[in-house]
Amino acid sequence: MTQKELFASGHRGCPGCGAAMATRMMLRATGDDVIVVSPTGCLETFTSMYGESCWEVPWFHGLFENAGAIASGVEAALKMQGRTDTKVVAIGGDGGTFDIGIGALSGMLERGHNVTYICYDNEAYMNTGVQRSSATTPYASTTTSPAGSHSMGKTRPKKNLAAIALAHDVPYVATASIAYPQDFMNKVKKSLTFQGSRFIHVHAPCPIGWGFDTALTVEVGRLAVETGLMPIWEAEYGEITKVRKIREVKPIEEYLKVQRRFRHLFASDAGKKELAALQELCNKNIEKMGLAGERKVTTDVS
Amino acid sequence: MRLNAGAVCAGGGSYVNKTGHWRTFIPRVDTDKCNGCGICYTYCPDSSIEIVEKTAQIDYDYCKGCGVCAHECPREAIAMEEERK
Amino acid sequence: MGKKAVIEGSMAIAIAVKQARPHVISAYPITPQTHIMEFLADFVANGELKTEYLRVDSEFSAASVAQGAVAAGSRAYTASASQGLLLMTEVLYNVAGMRLPMVLTGVNRSVGTPVNIQPDHQDTVLFRDTGMIQLYVEDAQEAYDAHVQAFRIAEDRDVLLPVLVCVDGWTISHTFEPVEVEEQEKIDAFLPPYKPLYHLDPKKPYTFGSISIDKDLMEFRYLHEEAIQGAKAKIEAIAREFEKTFGRYYGGLTQSYKTEDADIVFVAMGSIIGTLKEAVDELRAQGKKVGVLKVRSYRPFPVEEIRAALANAKVACVIDRAISIGFGAGPLTIDTQAALYGPNAPQVLPFYAGLGGKDVELKHVAEMVAKAEKAAAGEAVSAEPEYVNINWNLVS
Numbered sequence: 085m086t087q088k089e090l091f092a093s094g095h096r097g098c099p100g101c102g103a104a105m106a107t108r109m110m111l112r113a114t115g116d117d118v119i120v121v122s123p124t125g126c127l128e129t130f131t132s133m134y135g136e137s138c139w140e141v142p143w144f145h146g147l148f149e150n151a152g153a154i155a156s157g158v159e160a161a162l163k164m165q166g167r168t169d170t171k172v173v174a175i176g177g178d179g180g181t182f183d184i185g186i187g188a189l190s191g192m193l194e195r196g197h198n199v200t201y202i203c204y205d206n207e208a209y210m211n212t213g214v215q216r217s218s219a220t221t222p223y224a225s226t227t228t229s230p231a232g233s234h235s236m237g238k239t240r241p242k243k244n245l246a247a248i249a250l251a252h253d254v255p256y257v258a259t260a261s262i263a264y265p266q267d268f269m270n271k272v273k274k275s276l277t278f279q280g281s282r283f284i285h286v287h288a289p290c291p292i293g294w295g296f297d298t299a300l301t302v303e304v305g306r307l308a309v310e311t312g313l314m315p316i317w318e319a320e321y322g323e324i325t326k327v328r329k330i331r332e333v334k335p336i337e338e339y340l341k342v343q344r345r346f347r348h349l350f351a352s353d354a355g356k357k358e359l360a361a362l363q364e365l366c367n368k369n370i371e372k373m374g375l376a377g378e379r380k381v382t383t384d385v386s
Numbered sequence: 387m388r389l390n391a392g393a394v395c396a397g398g399g400s401y402v403n404k405t406g407h408w409r410t411f412i413p414r415v416d417t418d419k420c421n422g423c424g425i426c427y428t429y430c431p432d433s434s435i436e437i438v439e440k441t442a443q444i445d446y447d448y449c450k451g452c453g454v455c456a457h458e459c460p461r462e463a464i465a466m467e468e469e470r471k
Numbered sequence: 472m473g474k475k476a477v478i479e480g481s482m483a484i485a486i487a488v489k490q491a492r493p494h495v496i497s498a499y500p501i502t503p504q505t506h507i508m509e510f511l512a513d514f515v516a517n518g519e520l521k522t523e524y525l526r527v528d529s530e531f532s533a534a535s536v537a538q539g540a541v542a543a544g545s546r547a548y549t550a551s552a553s554q555g556l557l558l559m560t561e562v563l564y565n566v567a568g569m570r571l572p573m574v575l576t577g578v579n580r581s582v583g584t585p586v587n588i589q590p591d592h593q594d595t596v597l598f599r600d601t602g603m604i605q606l607y608v609e610d611a612q613e614a615y616d617a618h619v620q621a622f623r624i625a626e627d628r629d630v631l632l633p634v635l636v637c638v639d640g641w642t643i644s645h646t647f648e649p650v651e652v653e654e655q656e657k658i659d660a661f662l663p664p665y666k667p668l669y670h671l672d673p674k675k676p677y678t679f680g681s682i683s684i685d686k687d688l689m690e691f692r693y694l695h696e697e698a699i700q701g702a703k704a705k706i707e708a709i710a711r712e713f714e715k716t717f718g719r720y721y722g723g724l725t726q727s728y729k730t731e732d733a734d735i736v737f738v739a740m741g742s743i744i745g746t747l748k749e750a751v752d753e754l755r756a757q758g759k760k761v762g763v764l765k766v767r768s769y770r771p772f773p774v775e776e777i778r779a780a781l782a783n784a785k786v787a788c789v790i791d792r793a794i795s796i797g798f799g800a801g802p803l804t805i806d807t808q809a810a811l812y813g814p815n816a817p818q819v820l821p822f823y824a825g826l827g828g829k830d831v832e833l834k835h836v837a838e839m840v841a842k843a844e845k846a847a848a849g850e851a852v853s854a855e856p857e858y859v860n861i862n863w864n865l866v867s
Contacts, residue, residue: 093433093445094400099408099452104431112428119543119671128680131400134393134687137678138400142671144542145680146535146565153532157495157539157547158671160523164494164545170673188535191528265428291452299453299466302429391631391698392570393683393691394669397676 088140090116095138096130100298102288102305103127105262106204107175113272116141118171119162121155123180124148126211126290127204151176152188152201159197168198171276175202178219179209182245193252193281200275200282203245204262206290214293218243221313222365223358224345226293231348236358241365249283250319256282258318262289263305267328271318278320287314295344307339312366315373329377333370336363405432409451411466415442419463426455426464473653473717480611480643481506483650484550484576484636487618489514490658491574494545495523497536501555502588503640504578508550530555534562534575541571542679544670546622550576552640553594557582560597566633567602568695569679572625572665573633574618577605579741579792580640581827589828590640592741592792596769596802602695604634604702605769607740611648613721614638616713619653619662623709626665630702637769639742641828653717661716699771706768724773726765727780729755733762735843736781736817737836738807739790740766743825747790750836761840766803774810784817785847788839791856792825800856818846821856835859 090111097104103126111118120143122128128145131138146154155174162170181189181203189201208226209215216226220238225231229238250257255278260268268286275282289304291297296304308314309328313336316328337359340346349355349362370376422440434449435442442455442464456464478486484507488496498508514520523540527533533549540547551559556577566573577595581587598605604624608614614636621634638644669677683691707723714720728748730736737747747763754761764780764787766773781787789808791801798805804821811819822839824831839859846852 089433091433092398092400093448094403094405095432096403096405097431099431099450100454101431101452105429105454108431108433109428117673119673121539129682132678132681133400133403134389134681134683135395136399136403137395137397137681139397139678140676141397142673142676143397143678144539144671146538147561150531150535150562153527153535154539154542156525156527156532157497157536157541158543160495160525160536161540161543161545161547164521164523165543187528188532191532194528195525262429297453299457301431301452301454302458389687389690389694391668391694392568392679393681394569395678395681397678 087112088116090140092138092140094136096133098292100291100301102206102262102290102301103177103204105301106286106288109262109265109269110173110175110202110272111141113269114171114173114276117169118173119144119158121151121158121172121174123151123176123185125177125180127175127177129211148180149184150188151180151185152192155199155201156192156195156197159199172199173202174199175204177210178203178205178207179217182219182243183217190252193249193254193283196254196280198279200272200284202272202284202286204286204288206288206293208293210290210293219245223349223362225348226345236355237348246283246285250322252281253322254282255280255321256319259285259314259316261287261305261309261314261316263302263309264316267316296342300342304339304342307334310334311336311339312370312375313339315369315375317373327373327375330370330375333376336366404447405450406447409449409469411451411453412446412469413444413449413451413453413456413464414467415444416463416465417441419461421461423460425458425460429454429458473651475649475651477647477649478611479506479645479647480614480638481645482510483611483615484618484638485510485514486652487615488548489520490655491546491548491619491622491662493522493548495525495537495540495547497525497527497533497549499527499530499533499551499555501530501552503580503644504550504552504555504576506644507576507578530558531562534559534566537573537575538562538566538571541573542569542671544667544672546665547573548575550578552578553580553582556594557597563598563603563633564601570631570698571633572631574621574625575633575635576618577635577637578640578644579637587827590642591826591828592637593794595635595637596793598635599770599802602632602699603770604632604699605637606634606767607637607769608643609721609742609744609765611643611646611650612719614643615650615652616717616719616721619658620709620713622662624702624706627705628668630698630705631668632698632702637741642742657716661713703771703773722765722767724768724771725776725780726767728763728765730762730764730780730784732760734760734785734847735788735840736761736784737763737788737790738766738777738803739763740769740803741792743790743792743831746831746833747836750833753833754837754840759840772806772810777807777810781811781817786843787811787817787819788822788843789819790822790824794823794826804856820846820852820854822859823856824859829860831859
């Protein structure tokens with residue numbers, strides 16, 4: 085049942101950390117013949133104190149904005165050394181991927197390096213104290229988009245990075261959630277079978293930044309999927325081949341209510357417009373991606 | 387001991403950092419209810435659960451007491467109790 | 472013996488890089504560096520060079536790709552100029568701190584604004600405190616030689632630092648000069664394949680880019696400084712070994728030209744050294760005791776060598792091709808003054824010359840010497856920097 089642990093205990097991640105879950109799952113899928121590259125971010129900070137690294141695989145952190153380029157260089161070097169069995173995987177947060185690292189990521193995808201880039205998306209700059217990123221869900225209150233008498237939080241839509249990755253004509257793009265580990269791990273494994281660049285966007289809730297009980301990380305992740313806010317799909321060679329169906333679609337309020345970052349939407353009637361807009365966003369996702377309908381997989385951790 | 391050039395270090399050194407003392411609540415496994423399905427093992431962000439002889443075994447040296455395992459256990463075999471130190 | 476050919480400076484560099492057999496080259500165009508990358512692309516296209524040649528999305532990625540490759544245990548190379556080097560800055564601090572021995576060429580060009588594509592050192596002096604080694608070369612032959620040496624220096628187990636080879640744009644990069652190109656076997660013997668101390672390998676999983684707090688950050692800086700100070704002897708030794716193998720020596724940390732009995736010594740870096748040597752020959756013919764001290768290694772800075780070379784000089788004319796705006800002197804002047812500080816030091820006269828490609832002719836050198844002669848004779852002269860060949864009409 086259990087396998088050799090590649091993500092050692094003793095790291096400094098917060099209790100209930102979604103990023104740590106994503107990384108552990110990723111390493112279970114890759115196995116130990118892997119080199120991992122990370123940009124700056126929570127994951128980097130809580131795993132890599134000198135002499136107290138929790139990485140039991142070779143791991144490289146360069147800067148905030150260059151994980152795609154570092155991974156490219158690693159992959160190119162392995163090719164020249166004939167070490168092509170060793171897999172190269174990058175994992176970074178939404179700040180390092182959606183925002184500051186998108187240039188290097190785009191370059192990597194365009195050049196087609198044999199790398200799986202995984203973005204664990206916790207929807208803000210958590211390491212620096214919950215500042216909004218382009219991955220933040222609209223109307224979330226963050227420390228740089230705080231709710232107030234003149235503000236309903238973040239006003240702009242969430243960037244669809246998986247679609248941007250898809251536009252690079254890469255062989256494999258998928259979205260996933262830490263709430264569905266088997267699905268995520270299968271996607272990581274599957275990605276590694278493709279020649280070329282692969283991108284996986286994995287939703288990874290953050291108890292501290294989003295304001296929910298540490299026991300609810302998986303629950304909140306599940307609600308994001310079940311409301312249609314976080315569509316789960318995969319695409320091969322530019323075509324969407326699989327969509328995770330939602331058996332019983334839940335209203336967006338169920339997701340929002342358990343999180344402090346959306347508290348202002350329920351504080352008065354003023355938030356009704358935003359709540360309706362978020363519900364509309366989910367409805368559109370469900371319609372556009374065909375999320376409603378019978379789900380084939382039945383086990384709890386699928 | 388001389389530091390390594392470039393602050394490169396071996397992996398796995400994090401075990402020196404016993405994060406168990408972070409806990410305010412402690413998960414207790416009811417071994418009668420647990421069937422060793424491994425859901426808690428999969429979700430544990432702190433790599434602190436192992437399945438030994440079809441039962442979840444928690445490493446209290448590192449478990450931070452987040453409670454995800456208890457919340458996700460389909461058999462309600464894990465209960466969170468207040469930590470007494 | 473190598474083969475002598477009249478080639479462009481960029482070609483000399485490209486050939487040296489090809490002969491170093493890097494596993495990975497990352498390329499991003501910027502004038503006047505572009506020819507180097509085009510020549511290397513040709514080598515790959517016609518099968519002369521087997522390497523992963525990556526056409527990247529920015530200079531930031533160019534430096535990062537090379538860093539990743541070196542961390543994975545391969546030899547890697549990149550080049551840039553001016554704004555492109557500036558964009559690499561954050562990466563280069565990271566490479567140096569991680570003690571990764573990559574080699575890159577800085578084809579010197581001024582920095583905007585105003586936009587200027589002509590040579591000066593404003594771009595590379597920016598890297599003064601990165602902890603990289605910086606070598607400045609005076610012509611195409613030295614550019615070729617220095618690149619071969621740079622990989623040896625960088626990859627030395629006691630050094631393990633990136634080396635930036637600074638080459639004046641146009642004056643060296645785009646000028647055709649006779650260059651002796653060595654045989655590949657001889658280069659291979661001089662420069663064996665890269666054997667990393669640490670590299671990314673699942674068999675021995677290392678963590679690169681770790682966090683250091685107050686308990687050891689200063690200690691890591693100590694080791695970095697220790698390594699670059701130790702590199703002084705290596706730079707000299709490798710230059711001498713190169714001389715023994717190939718018969719050419721352009722200096723290690725510095726090179727003295729007719730300084731032994733000189734009252735007036737020019738201190739400078741880069742292609743201006745050629746002009747200065749020529750001027751010195753002419754002035755010597757007029758009976759003037761002048762010489763040139765080429766600073767080849769800007770970092771590590773050759774404090775002892777400068778002191779020794781100027782021990783008997785009365786005046787040191789330091790020529791800066793960059794300006795430390797707000798200080799009132801150029802970076803080379805500031806460092807030279809600091810190196811010379813103490814009793815019996817020669818008087819230092821600072822000059823800005825060749826900024827943004829401004830011409831420096833023999834007559835300008837003669838003017839500098841005229842001022843220095845007054846100082847040498849005990850006359851009071853201004854210690855303020857002179858702007859050589861400035862057009863006063865444009866500033867008054």
